[in-house]
Amino acid sequence: MSDVPPEIRSILATDCGSTTTKAVLIEREADGYRLKVRGEAPTTVEAPFEDVTRGVLNAVREVEELCGRKLLDGERIVTPQAGDTGVDLYLSTSSAGGGLQMMVSGLVKQMTGESAQRAALGAGAIVMDVIALNDGRRPHEKIRRLRQLRPDMILLSGGTDGGEVRRVAEMAELLAAADPKARLGAGYELPVVYAGNRDAAEVVSGTLGGRVALTVTDNLRPTLERENLGPARDAIHDLFMEHVMAHAPGYRKLMTWTPVPIMPTPGAVGLIIEKVAKRDRLAVVGVDIGGATTDVFSVFGVPGTEETVFNRTVSANLGMSYSISNVMTEAGIGNILRWVPFAVDESELRNRIKNKMIRPTTIPQTLEDLVVEQAICREALRLSFDQHRALAVGLKGRQQARDISDAMDQSASGESLVNLMSLGLLVGSGGVLSHAPRRAQAMLMMIDAFLPEGVTSLAVDSIFMTPQLGVLSTVHEEAATQVFERDCLIHLGACVAPAGNGRAGQACMTVEIAPGDGPASSHRVAYGDFTLVPVPAGGRVRLRVSPERGFDAGAGRGRPVDAEVPAGVVGVVLDARGRRPFALPSGPRERIAKLREWNRSMDLYPREV
Amino acid sequence: MSHSYTPGLRVSARARVRRERRLPLRGEVLVAEGATVGPDTVVARTELPGNVQTVNLAGRLGVDPAKALGTLQMPLGSSVKAGDIVAKASGLFGLVTNTVEAPADGTLESVSSVTGQLLLREPPIPVEVDAYLAGRVAEVLPEEGVVVEAEGAFLQGIFGVGGETFGELELAVSGPGETLRTADLDGRHRGKIVVGGAWTSHETLEWARECGVAAVVVGGFDDADLRRLLGRDLGVAITGSEDLGITLVITEGFGRLSMADRTWRLLEANRGRLASASGATQIRAGVLRPEILVPGEPGTTGADAEAGDGGLETGSRVRVIRAPHFGRLGRVVELPADLRALETEARVRVLVVEFDEGGERAVVPRANVERLAE
Numbered sequence: 001m002s003d004v005p006p007e008i009r010s011i012l013a014t015d016c017g018s019t020t021t022k023a024v025l026i027e028r029e030a031d032g033y034r035l036k037v038r039g040e041a042p043t044t045v046e047a048p049f050e051d052v053t054r055g056v057l058n059a060v061r062e063v064e065e066l067c068g069r070k071l072l073d074g075e076r077i078v079t080p081q082a083g084d085t086g087v088d089l090y091l092s093t094s095s096a097g098g099g100l101q102m103m104v105s106g107l108v109k110q111m112t113g114e115s116a117q118r119a120a121l122g123a124g125a126i127v128m129d130v131i132a133l134n135d136g137r138r139p140h141e142k143i144r145r146l147r148q149l150r151p152d153m154i155l156l157s158g159g160t161d162g163g164e165v166r167r168v169a170e171m172a173e174l175l176a177a178a179d180p181k182a183r184l185g186a187g188y189e190l191p192v193v194y195a196g197n198r199d200a201a202e203v204v205s206g207t208l209g210g211r212v213a214l215t216v217t218d219n220l221r222p223t224l225e226r227e228n229l230g231p232a233r234d235a236i237h238d239l240f241m242e243h244v245m246a247h248a249p250g251y252r253k254l255m256t257w258t259p260v261p262i263m264p265t266p267g268a269v270g271l272i273i274e275k276v277a278k279r280d281r282l283a284v285v286g287v288d289i290g291g292a293t294t295d296v297f298s299v300f301g302v303p304g305t306e307e308t309v310f311n312r313t314v315s316a317n318l319g320m321s322y323s324i325s326n327v328m329t330e331a332g333i334g335n336i337l338r339w340v341p342f343a344v345d346e347s348e349l350r351n352r353i354k355n356k357m358i359r360p361t362t363i364p365q366t367l368e369d370l371v372v373e374q375a376i377c378r379e380a381l382r383l384s385f386d387q388h389r390a391l392a393v394g395l396k397g398r399q400q401a402r403d404i405s406d407a408m409d410q411s412a413s414g415e416s417l418v419n420l421m422s423l424g425l426l427v428g429s430g431g432v433l434s435h436a437p438r439r440a441q442a443m444l445m446m447i448d449a450f451l452p453e454g455v456t457s458l459a460v461d462s463i464f465m466t467p468q469l470g471v472l473s474t475v476h477e478e479a480a481t482q483v484f485e486r487d488c489l490i491h492l493g494a495c496v497a498p499a500g501n502g503r504a505g506q507a508c509m510t511v512e513i514a515p516g517d518g519p520a521s522s523h524r525v526a527y528g529d530f531t532l533v534p535v536p537a538g539g540r541v542r543l544r545v546s547p548e549r550g551f552d553a554g555a556g557r558g559r560p561v562d563a564e565v566p567a568g569v570v571g572v573v574l575d576a577r578g579r580r581p582f583a584l585p586s587g588p589r590e591r592i593a594k595l596r597e598w599n600r601s602m603d604l605y606p607r608e609v
Numbered sequence: 610m611s612h613s614y615t616p617g618l619r620v621s622a623r624a625r626v627r628r629e630r631r632l633p634l635r636g637e638v639l640v641a642e643g644a645t646v647g648p649d650t651v652v653a654r655t656e657l658p659g660n661v662q663t664v665n666l667a668g669r670l671g672v673d674p675a676k677a678l679g680t681l682q683m684p685l686g687s688s689v690k691a692g693d694i695v696a697k698a699s700g701l702f703g704l705v706t707n708t709v710e711a712p713a714d715g716t717l718e719s720v721s722s723v724t725g726q727l728l729l730r731e732p733p734i735p736v737e738v739d740a741y742l743a744g745r746v747a748e749v750l751p752e753e754g755v756v757v758e759a760e761g762a763f764l765q766g767i768f769g770v771g772g773e774t775f776g777e778l779e780l781a782v783s784g785p786g787e788t789l790r791t792a793d794l795d796g797r798h799r800g801k802i803v804v805g806g807a808w809t810s811h812e813t814l815e816w817a818r819e820c821g822v823a824a825v826v827v828g829g830f831d832d833a834d835l836r837r838l839l840g841r842d843l844g845v846a847i848t849g850s851e852d853l854g855i856t857l858v859i860t861e862g863f864g865r866l867s868m869a870d871r872t873w874r875l876l877e878a879n880r881g882r883l884a885s886a887s888g889a890t891q892i893r894a895g896v897l898r899p900e901i902l903v904p905g906e907p908g909t910t911g912a913d914a915e916a917g918d919g920g921l922e923t924g925s926r927v928r929v930i931r932a933p934h935f936g937r938l939g940r941v942v943e944l945p946a947d948l949r950a951l952e953t954e955a956r957v958r959v960l961v962v963e964f965d966e967g968g969e970r971a972v973v974p975r976a977n978v979e980r981l982a983e
Contacts, residue, residue, distance in 0.1 A: 140660035140731075166674065169723040177661050177718075177728055203723055317845050322892055326844030350832035351863040352932065357846055358767050358862060358892060362931040362977045363957060369932050370953040437954035606954055 003259030004475050005080055010087040011479060012071060013468035014056050015265055016043055016094040018292055023059035024465050025067055026483055033479040035487035038463055039063035045096040051250035052096055077257055091258050093467040095265035100124055100240050103151040105131040107158040107167050115221045116157040118311060119229040123236035124267030126316045133167060139174060146178035153239055154190065155232060159197030161222045168200035172207040179211060188247060189213040191239040195220040195232040215239060240264055260475050266295045266312060268470025272484060273297040274310050275473060282424030287381060289430035291321035291360055294380055296388035300417040309417055311392035315384040320432050321360030324376060328353050331379035338584050339375035341595035341609055371609050374445055377432045381449030389416045420453040421499065421554050429461030440570045440602045443492040447575060451582050453499045454554030455543060455563040458492040493568030496543065497575040498551035502527035507548050508576040514542040515567055525576045530598045534571035541567045618898060620872050620982065624763035626902055627747060630738045631754035642749050646740035646757060648775035648885050653738045653754045659731030662712050667725020670698035670707045674725030685717050741773050742885040743904045759904035762879050764872060769888030769899025770848045771856030776823035778876065778884040778903060782806040785873035789827055791816045798822045802884050804876045808865040811837045817855060824856035824886040826901060829866035849889025856888040858899040866936050871982055879903040927962060927978040934971055939964040
């Protein structure tokens, strides 16, 4: 870090994705840091290039052409900036080559196993499997699995400090018997992080020392009541650099170009989400839907405490190109078609989806094709969010002192921390959301998939630059925050959706909308209605939501809620379609009529589909 | 994105192909460098360590883990049969003797003094690797395997299922736009790699399997039929290890798609030759495509070309790979430089294509065509 110059006028940041390397140039102007241009080029980790720096140089060349400034001297990024040439800081994130693939283990799957999984996911890894003593598999099956999967790294946890050593030793013995090999090249030892019972560290070192590259760090679950994921996450980041990245093609060279460690892409996105949540004191959910994977990040408060918890999950096989066929498999074709307001031949749709999988960069040309792709996106988001909710839970196994109010709202350990009613901001990124031809399309896709409750702001990452800003925030928080707010985040507006169910046409809520510089308006909303109220973009909007008896907008049934949200480019959506459960009409004619009605109210497409 | 992605599938009349044939673990290489091998020649052999079974000696015998080793009735490294008594200890003031039997045949590997667990390793599993293609051993990887090299025609498909196989190459239809039907196949196709045209059905593929056909190569196949073939929906495109009794190589995509002329001509020119084929596909980082290799003197002459290489120019032969003109062939007549709005309102780079059939013209996003080699 000492090589980061004290004064930074310009920053070049790249993100090496599995298919595309994206570069952004940020410069300091009179009013602060701004994004200047963005360039991209295909990633070159695979044959015939097998050198990630080729793609980085190509992306930087595109940036050079677009900004008309010289940044490269041959095949070297010029640092620091001299006159009009070069930049003061270069940094990078990476998910190329399949990202960081890990296996984690704990003693009890639902306790230390789950904590270990959260630590690995939080560090930006894809968790290939969770091995636990009680996972139902016999020892030889676990050993076979450990050998088969060839992870990049293993996180071994288990036991609370001062607890029994024997069971942890058993896990270490299992690992030693498997003698697993690393994915990239046989020429180096597999990195293993031990973050379990500290009393067992010596036994674990004795069993595994010499067989793997072992790092011992603080217990990630020192007591049943406390999770301490930071040290394990940091150890994973360090090992990702030292071992995994150093063996990926070209990374050794790339690492010498930047004074800041290369971060796994999702780890960097997580940093930004966490910072936004902390700064604005909001519960935040972020989602990045890519071609192969979908990442979900969340920051929610722990009920009854001042604590907030950050969680990240990755749905490794839910995405819009490479993984599109798996969305169909997991969601079922019926769930995709329920969002499509016209009849589709199932056999033809199947072929279309498979053809997108084998030719992942094609784009919808017809409006009907766009509608189908956006229907698939809704399901990919919904499934990823379901997986996230299942993992973002309170600590299982902890003893809770429960009072009568706890008993009333049924909060118990092991319950999901994701509370849609308290969600303040939902941020989406990834091609299908960031590049949707109308911003209203991105907004409705997110509302339909996440079904936010109460008052929730929605935003998209305009050009998917959060990873670069995440790594930048580790060395220059001011620049990262300024660019994030001004050039990266596009506020779409807010969704007002009371929880509760009723009869169609029954009075549901009254919403008063007061934009900063526009006339205030009042809207009576009946159950089943779905309306968009455009507001002047920029500034903030004050809302007063008065739900009818039986409906809850966040303060309890029938109680009014006041909120102030950023005005967005789309507006305020008044969504009284019902929650818990939200259901589409079951008959095809009624369903299509409803979908068309909602599309019209959002002015979603240039013509009716 | 301004550039268009094409899978860059190779269709080459004359290629030198090297295939690494590696054991999963160290073992014995059975052929020497320079040796001539056939596709079924076993080139290396090894034994995989058997599965490990754990037995909780301390718990079962009621002894301290540190003393578990002392309860063994034979030294570590001994071979045992399932049911043999491997450990014994007296309990209840010496009145009762508890014993532990081996849960399987194997070798006693270790006993942990911390957990009191015995590791018993089951007998090794033999593994052999064959040469897969007819050629020459170009390199021996000591104790690991060999690299087999062959020269000949080489074609990559876009998607496949089923593992490696080999057989005589045979054309069962008369042209690249034909459908491969049940009536086209009989017992004479046993053990052969059969080339169909634009499409075949699940029923025909089932019949091909009954006839003992080694592999079927077609332009297109329906996903609904793939589901019936595999017995499940294929979510993640990682194939090659399914046990189907037949290998399927799709050269163009899903649906009914005329096989590219060049692919068809190359397969036709190599009719009757011994070929190797694999359906293994991985569409992800480390892309793996299904393939057909025909070792030997090339059956056609002419420049080696690869489908999809080079950029798009006016006059380039292209195929549209997405609706609404999916599968249609034509020629690029215009490449506008500026971004154009599609019906979806997305502004993208486009081209104007003139279709072979009917000669009409259409505007298509550049990302939605692939260039065809001529």
